[in-house]
Amino acid sequence: MPSLTDLHRAVETVLGTQRIGQPVFVRYLLLSGAPSEHMVSRLAAMAASIGSWLGCSIQRATVLGAPDQGAPSLILHFPTGACAIASLATGEPSADLTVLGNHGAIYHQAALDTLDELPSSDSELEHLIERALTAQEGAP
């Protein structure tokens, strides 16, 4: 079964061709059996990937949903005006991804063997998300 790495590579390939134009919005939901495990590192990895797809760094991150409820969402704002929602949820491992560009879109919903293959993110991003999760408010 294709992995998250394969999914990310495919997304990057499409974005690289500029077929969907400039990406402006990302909705990324990852489901797993225990979403509260590795919550910060998973959200940070998702945020890092989204930032890479949108081609800029995160300006502001806001958390929605209490971490102990297991279904947090990260609202990401970018200086270009682009916006993204990264969420974790309980379910069979799967990825649900929408990338809207100004000339097209990418849609993907499919099961995964595991979520363990998320690309790593930097510790600064993890720290930002940890602060936002703790504060339940925007972290600049």
Place this chain on the structure above:
Amino acid sequence: MSDARYGVLLLAGSHTHQEDYAAAFAADARCRIVAVTDEADIDAERRELNARLASARGVPYVLDLNEALRRPDVNVVSVCVPPERRGRVIVRCAEAGKHLYLDKSLAPRLEDVDAIVQSVAKAGVRSHMFSFISTPWAHHAKRVLESGKLGTLRAIHADTFFAKGRAGTATLGSPRREDYPPKRHQLVEAKRELDNVGVYPITLIHWLTGKRFATVQGVTANYFFAEHQRHDVEDFGVLACTLEGGLPVTIAAGRIGWLSHPAGGVNRIVLVGDKRSITVDANAPRLEVGTDEPPWTPPAVHPRDPMGFWTSTLRESGLRAKGHWQSLWPPGSTDAGYFLDCLDAGIDSEMSVIPAAHATEVLLAAYRSAATGEVATLPLSRPNG
């Protein structure tokens, strides 16, 4: 002998959603369309468009709304006037004792929707705003929620994107600056799409959960269309909300362009429970059909409707249906049919002016949040406390 027991008055005509609502009422044996009407002092273009629908439906155009409302054969008024006129017009129809079938969103100002709710209650008439709640997939989502299979509901994520309009013309690179309160909602070539599209997931979530929205963080954007940017109205919006009790909800809604989706657009909701999560999608399950037909192409740009808002202009532009995806959801009752069922049963619609007014308040909270960068808390304050 005719079974028609409801005389329907159409308030506003062509180049509004009335084209579709009129067709739905006309197809229902319980109804007879009586006339088209509008306020007496409208401009010549609107008058011509109203007369056009009256002619198409073979009914008279009554130039003065007050005169039309005096007709004893009118039981239901279908209201599709532009958003800025809806408040006073709906109140007048309620005061005339007519049941109300209402375009979405209900009205753009808090004072409008408060007056509408009060007038409907005082007059004792039934009301209903167009929404997704009569669709089979919405009913499936409700059954899933009520089944308990998800465990405790932990979050909801909903997206509604209209795949219409020629995208790729907006200038990108900086965030949209929002003004509050929003003013112009519906122009010839652009609408406020957070309001126009976002009202669907907002009302769907309120209907599914029975919970009101408590906090709203909103972002508006100009991602796709120069037309929207030129008129300073958004083509896209994102909401991060909590419902009463704290349930987190995210919503993305907007108009994304003809070719950005294989069907008419995205209509889906993810219900996240602590045991499992489920996605309910208007486009899934589906057949995916491949043929040697010429590939689908967008219709020509209609000078009086460049964004593809209205059924008549899309027909005139040569719109072909997209046939690649065929949803498996069975055809449900029409939204108008649902309202007639409510009238037959003597019960209120589940999308009466009360939840419809709440949706307006959520939308206004979103615009205020987008303008200030702050989370807005509901209920919003009223000028008189």
